[in-house]
Amino acid sequence: xxxxxxxxxxxxxxxxxxxxxxxxxxxxxxxxxxxxxxxxxxxxxxxxxxxxxxxxxxxxxxxxxxxxxxxxxxxxxxxxxxxxxxxxxxxxxxxxxxxxxxxxxxxxxxxxxxxxxxxxxxxxxxxxxxxxxxxxxxxxxxxxxxxxxxxxxxx
Amino acid sequence: xxxxxxxxxxxxxxxxxxxxxxxxxxxxxxxxxxxxxxxxxxxxxxxxxxxxxxxxxxxxxxxxxxxxxxxxxxxxxxxxxxxxxxxxxxxxxxxxxxxxxxxxxxxxxxxxxxxxxxxxxxxxxxxxxxxxxxxxxxxxxxxxxxxxxxxxxxxxxxxxxxxxxxxxxxxxxxxxxxxxxxxxxxxxxxxxxxxxxxxxxxxxxxxxxxxxxxxxxxxxxxxxxxxxxxxxxxxxxxxxxxxxxxxxxxxxxxxxxxxxxxxxxxxxxxxxxxxxxxxxxxxxxxxxxxxxxxxxxxxxxxxxxxxxxxxxxxxxxxxxxxxxxxxxxxxxxxxxxxxxxxxxxxxxxxxxxxxxxxxxxxxxxxxxxx
Numbered sequence: 245x246x247x248x249x250x251x252x253x254x255x256x257x258x259x260x261x262x263x264x265x266x267x268x269x270x271x272x273x274x275x276x277x278x279x280x281x282x283x284x285x286x287x288x289x290x291x292x293x294x295x296x297x298x299x300x301x302x303x304x305x306x307x308x309x310x311x312x313x314x315x316x317x318x319x320x321x322x323x324x325x326x327x328x329x330x331x332x333x334x335x336x337x338x339x340x341x342x343x344x345x346x347x348x349x350x351x352x353x354x355x356x357x358x359x360x361x362x363x364x365x366x367x368x369x370x371x372x373x374x375x376x377x378x379x380x381x382x383x384x385x386x387x388x389x390x391x392x393x394x395x396x397x398x399x
Numbered sequence: 400x401x402x403x404x405x406x407x408x409x410x411x412x413x414x415x416x417x418x419x420x421x422x423x424x425x426x427x428x429x430x431x432x433x434x435x436x437x438x439x440x441x442x443x444x445x446x447x448x449x450x451x452x453x454x455x456x457x458x459x460x461x462x463x464x465x466x467x468x469x470x471x472x473x474x475x476x477x478x479x480x481x482x483x484x485x486x487x488x489x490x491x492x493x494x495x496x497x498x499x500x501x502x503x504x505x506x507x508x509x510x511x512x513x514x515x516x517x518x519x520x521x522x523x524x525x526x527x528x529x530x531x532x533x534x535x536x537x538x539x540x541x542x543x544x545x546x547x548x549x550x551x552x553x554x555x556x557x558x559x560x561x562x563x564x565x566x567x568x569x570x571x572x573x574x575x576x577x578x579x580x581x582x583x584x585x586x587x588x589x590x591x592x593x594x595x596x597x598x599x600x601x602x603x604x605x606x607x608x609x610x611x612x613x614x615x616x617x618x619x620x621x622x623x624x625x626x627x628x629x630x631x632x633x634x635x636x637x638x639x640x641x642x643x644x645x646x647x648x649x650x651x652x653x654x655x656x657x658x659x660x661x662x663x664x665x666x667x668x669x670x671x672x673x674x675x676x677x678x679x680x681x682x683x684x685x686x687x688x689x690x691x692x693x694x695x696x697x698x699x700x701x702x703x704x705x706x707x708x709x710x711x712x713x714x715x716x717x718x719x720x721x722x723x724x725x726x727x728x729x730x731x732x733x734x735x736x737x738x739x740x741x742x743x744x745x746x747x748x749x750x751x752x753x754x755x756x757x758x759x760x761x762x763x764x765x766x767x768x769x
Contacts, residue, residue: 338415345421353424361428369439376417378441390439396531397435399494 251278252286253301259294260286263301270304272348292343296336300343303329303352330359334375419447427456430464430489431531431767454768458511461766462663465489466712468737469514469530469765471506472756483514484759485530485767486752488720493754496530500537506761507551510607512768515553515564522568525551527583531767538564539587541579545571552605552612554629563629565612567602576600580632593634600625606660611685613665615658624658624667628685635685639667639678640692661712661764666693668710673698675710675742696742712764717741720750722762735759 249265253274268287269275277283289297306329310322330337337356344352364372373380382390391398417425426437426448434457438445447453468486483496483506504516504526517525522544528535549568556563562583569576575598579588602625603615616625616636624637657668665680667690675696682688694716702708705726712720719740726733734757739748 335415338417341417341421341425342415345418345424357421357424358428360425361433364425365429365433369436372437372440376422376440378444380440381442382439387439390445394435394438396494396533397432 251283253297254286254288255292255294255297256290257293259297261294261297261301263305264308267301267304267308270308270349271300272350274347289347291346293339296339296343299329299332299336299340300347300349300352304349307351326355330356419443423447423453423456427453427460428464430487431769432487435531435769448769458766458768461512461768464766465714466661466764466766468711468762469506469509470755470762471760472758483530484755485765486755486762488750488752491752493752496533498528498533498535500524500535501526501528506763508553508605508607508612509763509765510553510555510562512766513553513562514765515551517549517551517566519549520547522546522549522566525564525566527553527562527564529769530765531769536583538583539581539585541588547571548576548602550602550605550614552607552614552627554607554610554612554627556630557610558630563632565605565627565629567614574598576602591632591634604658606658606665608660608665608680609683611688613658613660613680615667624680624688624690626685626688631685633685635688637680637688637690640690657709659710659712666713670702670708672702673700696740697745698740698742699745709762711737711762717743720764733758735762737762 250262251265251268251274253261253263253268255261265278269278274283274287274289277287292300306322306325330340332340337359341353341356341360344356364375367375370380372378380387422444426434426444429437434448438448465488468484468488470484470486472482472484482502482504485494485496486492487494501516504518504524506514507517508515512531513527513529515525515527522541524540525538526535527538546568549566551564551566554563554565555561563580564583565578565580566588567576567578578591578593578597580591581588599618600616601618603617605612605614607613607629610629612627612629614625614627616623622639624639626635626637627633628635657670659666659668667678667680669676669678675698677693677695678690679693680688680690696719698708700706700708707724709722709724710719711722714720719742721738721740722735723738724733724735736757737750737752737755739750740746741748
């Protein structure tokens with residue numbers, strides 16, 4: 245049984261986080277760089293600021309701990325914990341998605357993307373545009389055409 | 400790797416930019432109607448959601464989503480009843496699918512959001528269609544023949560990206576069961592050579608799973624799984640485990656043994672009095688497939704010829720969706736309804752969806768795709 249090895253992660257805004265290696269390698273990106281021997285010490289995590297990195301670490305810690313406990317009851321608890329974890333403002337949620345994507349943490353990416361999907365599920369195209377701050381680049385004729393093509397979804 | 404940390408949007412600088420790759424991850428988790436509405440958001444999203452890569456992502460994530468039900472209604476009941484209904488269980492709503500050339504045909508199998516329809520007593524016509532986009536394609540004609548028990552299975556070969564269709568029927572003139580296959584886009588069917596003794600097989604509805612089309616088949620002596628590898632066009636018979644085979648003198652009714660392709664698994668459901676027994680088919684390649692006992696539930700109901708059930712889907716170990724068929728007086732008076740079965744709590748919860756008729760021919764889970 246390996247002794248708990250610790251690694252230090254450095255956020256984009258210069259803050260250090262010491263974590264167990266078992267937690268850090270929930271991120272495939274970090275895992276790969278450790279295995280390839282290319283990870284520095286501390287391991288720099290560009291693009292992810294301290295606020296988000298702290299949350300990501302919290303997520304990974306919880307999931308690593310849960311995997312060790314084999315009690316089935318914990319599964320439901322974990323689902324509830326996850327649901328609470330993503331109760332954040334939209335900007336933070338999007339930042340978490342980007343971090344999960346960059347750090348390649350599949351379960352966190354799935355969780356956060358599913359949260360956003362659930363958020364926009366029933367929304368109209370205009371409401372979706374607001375959520376993602378997207379400009380409507382269809383001409384009125386084009387918009388009419390696309391609507392007609394996908395009429396089924398508006399019934 | 401992202402090239403730049405663009406912050407998008409005028410007047411809302413705090414919302415971070417999400418790359419197309421991430422947008423795909425989000426959109427593929429949406430139910431199909433939402434995905435279609437996303438096409439109207441902007442040109443980039445319209446293009447993204449039509450791309451083959453996105454559609455593959457959508458199909459993969461369909462496994463985790465609640466599927467819909469495809470109902471085939473009995474046209475006899477009501478002249479204006481649409482032949483096919485797409486039932487959204489989650490939203491509790493029903494959509495009517497009417498495509499004229501498909502009138503009078505039966506839904507025979509589904510695969511990746513496509514449905515294959517044909518007739519039980521005639522080789523032509525056979526169509527493959529998508530209930531969402533309403534696109535349909537007719538399969539090659541086979542000409543007039545007196546046949547019975549026509550079953551058509553739709554499958555997909557990932558190595559070529561093509562769909563193949565396997566059919567079987569009993570040729571009345573020659574008195575034997577035939578198997579034929581065609582690739583979607585080809586101009587004719589190809590006959591498959593099968594051992595002579597296969598002529599006596601009874602074959603029931605096909606299910607596509609893991610690159611093969613599976614049929615529950617039986618002889619007068621026993622039941623087994625007949626699997627057809629879509630890519631290599633090879634058959635394999637898989638026996639049910641010894642524990643399974645009851646008293647050899649009795650014939651198991653089709654309703655007592657079902658094949659269910661649901662949630663990415665192939666399950667065989669055995670009905671024995673109040674017991675519901677689940678067997679799972681495991682293995683990656685055709686040669687490795689085997690059947691294992693998985694679970695057993697007491698349904699606490701004494702099913703009988705007047706009240707039978709069929710498992711439509713297993714939403715989780717907690718929730719099964721059953722189609723219960725009851726007979727009032729005579730066979731003409733059959734009614735069907737849906738109910739949730741919660742094995743852990745030994746509980747039933749009726750599922751009432753407005754618009755679902757009380758009588759329909761078949762229902763199966765269906766994961767729509769565009």
